[in-house]
Amino acid sequence: MISQAKHILLPTDFSECSKNALNHAALLADKFGARITLLNVIDPPFNFPTNVDGVIDYLQENAEQHLERLIEHVDEQYPKRTFKLKHQIRIGKPISQILEAISDLNIDLVVLGSAMDAPTRKVLFGSVSTDVILRSTKPVLAVPEGVKHVGFEKILFTTNFRHKDLRNLEHLAEFAKLFNSEIHVLHVTDKEDLETDIKFRGMKELVKEKKIYKKIDFELKTSDDAFIGISEYVNDNDISMMVMNRYIKSVIGLLLDKNYAKKMSIYSTVPLLVLIGE
CATH class of the missing domain: 3.40.50.620 (HUPs)
Incomplete structure (x- = not known):
């Protein structure tokens, strides 16, 4: 039952779209008494011309910094928050790693962003969100880019x-x-x-x-x-x-x-x- 969700997964690519999704996840976690796990997936650049391990190390360090800033953002929005917020970095294809995380971490609800480039109607992060929607074993809340109001009236x-x-x-x-x-x-x-x-x-x-x-x-x-x-x-x-x-x-x-x-x-x-x- 979604109202009894105790563990929320928020996959993030550090875009404004996924940051907006985090605002919705924080509201739900605060209301449910749930905890949030932020997940960033690094897709290995196997065709990169230099040392792959070195590149991945750099990407992991960069991801850690971004994740820490996201946590600071939540702390500013919810200075008296009671819900726990953790983060995790995985390496692999985004969709497979997200689905594995849902199972491994005993997730009850997935909250993610769905973005689109308006002039070209090219799906950006939305391609991942739709794959998760079709394959997730748990409920998924997809928050479109540009949605500013956080509420469920x-x-x-x-x-x-x-x-x-x-x-x-x-x-x-x-x-x-x-x-x-x-x-x-x-x-x-x-x-x-x-x-x-x-x-x-x-x-x-x-x-x-x-x-x-x-x-x-x-x-x-x-x-x-x-x-x-x-x-x-x-x-x-x-x-x-x-x-x-x-x-x-x-x-x-x-x-x-x-x-x-x-x-x-x-x-x-x-x-x-x-x-x-x-």
Whole structure:
């Protein structure tokens, strides 16, 4: 359950984007009573023309200095912080090292930055964040570059009525209680039909019967493109965080499917929390 997370992993490349993600991680750690591990991964420059070991030693020293400055930044933002903050440097490919760290360190939540160069729409750190989203065994909070507000006043929970969606909504409600957040449950469909209406009404009634949380609203929206429908809802309702459910698919399914969770992590203007479905 995300509201009971006790160990947060924050992969960092020392960019402003990952520094912004650290601000979100610090808020969560302060509220959860969790600890944070900062992780920097050094990708070995095997094609470097000089001594590789010497280069790696230099990169490690440089990373240590950057990590210490990040800790100083958190100390300035949270002078009375009670959560612990440690750091770790690993050598290898970023995605593999992040996934190994999630397992090795018994991580409960991953918080990372997702950046994009606006003029070219070239994915920068976002390529790592989307890989982590698709492969992590734990929830991932991706914080887009440029998000300045740190808060969770209005949370959007998207659903396709999969059987684990209700469980994840219950977990999200516990999170929302900590921040007194509103939860907006949204289903986007390309056409309104009886089956969709029955599922939507059924989920709404079930949530009401279970008394999961008082501040929950439900919305059924029609759009030819789910991504566009979700984006419009985010903009129209001043959403501060989106939540999507990731379901395990076959390799070919990942290659062929649009995969909206991946798409949203790249183009989103608000933080995206991806929960594990099945």
